[in-house]
Amino acid sequence: MVAGTVGTAHAVRLEAVRKVYGSGDRAVTALDDVTVGLRRGAFTAVMGPSGSGKSTFLHCAAGLDRPTSGRVLLGDTDLSGLKEDALTALRRRRIGFVFQAYNLLPSLTVRQNITLPLRFAGARPDEAWLFEVVTRVGIADRLDHRPAELSGGQQQRVAIARALVTRPELLLADEPTGALDTRTGRQVLGLLRDLVDTTGQTVLMVTHDPVAASYAHSVLFLADGRLAGEIFEPTPALVVERLTRLGEW
Template identity: 70%
Template structure:
């Protein structure tokens, strides 16, 4: 199976001298195309740094990150911005919608920023997939939290990205709504072959993934395929005790 993302001996250090903090330490891992991978670990384990480096939102201190066949270290900031806009999609806990824009305008915003026009049929298909056909003219303030996150997922899908990066996508949602959103993410993998990398602290959320990477002290210390909520919770308990 081809790798959508690969990290080769990636380290990330913040600060210098005695105040330096190593957020990632020599991480090497490949994430498969069309897979759903969850990233978990105790607080301070390097989860968000892993996601930011993999997505090109932050540059590693050493090592290489490749998206498809592209070495991100070789790209200028302008080219890196273009890559994120055209080849990656993002879903965050805070939704990050523009309050003055309608649902349809929020979804197509990445295309507009890239100077492209949205294909009407593709937009309609994505809106239908996320269950917002009757809400395209609404603004974010007129939607529930779950509906806003569905808009964010549709926005991530509109440019047909190689990878969607999700950072705690259900962190601001109630349990029932969170499961609906997770089911939608799972569906995009199963029905569309989308690749998803998701940081989460929730074992239930991780159970929707194909595999879980566990981080501690900036290193990948364990993996689990076919995760269950109970199995992930048990592993996290043991990791938390080990980290202490």
């Protein structure tokens, strides 16, 4: 891995993104004219109350959901111009995903779970890179185990390794510590922050937890589908204070 620094270039950018579900009287606007760029090589958290648009923001950034209007750029690639097959191929190559549910296949070993995205893409593992990833996330001695033989924290580390094995431009984490106890959750958050600080990996994390958000370089706030500010070098106290004032936006 090559050490990186927080730069000004954007790994992903949303431009005037609007996302409406349904139509007529039942229409719900999940995102409303959102324009923001996520810095390459930075750890960004997204927060907001339930229904603020956090999940839709992540899904649009990942190309899992198409905006009703506006566009999403992954690097220089405009996702709105891609057909579904091309979007699927792009996600496999350029985006890694970590979810609250680890989504590991119980019949496969740790190694097989980690390399599954490469198998889907018809690629062979780079053994040196695989070793570096599993060593970094702390599971190099668990490659022959199956998920049922691992703790929750170890399973989430496997999921992070799986997300990193394709060398993604962007790693998306959706409540990655939601199923973990406090101590294990903080270990996983520390791992994510270390990956950003030492390798230049870009991470976007959706969370409801002010402590989790404090591991990020910056926190974006959403309210009623709109951007409601950003803070840098967050602390749990700063995050809580801003959350209590979202109604002012």
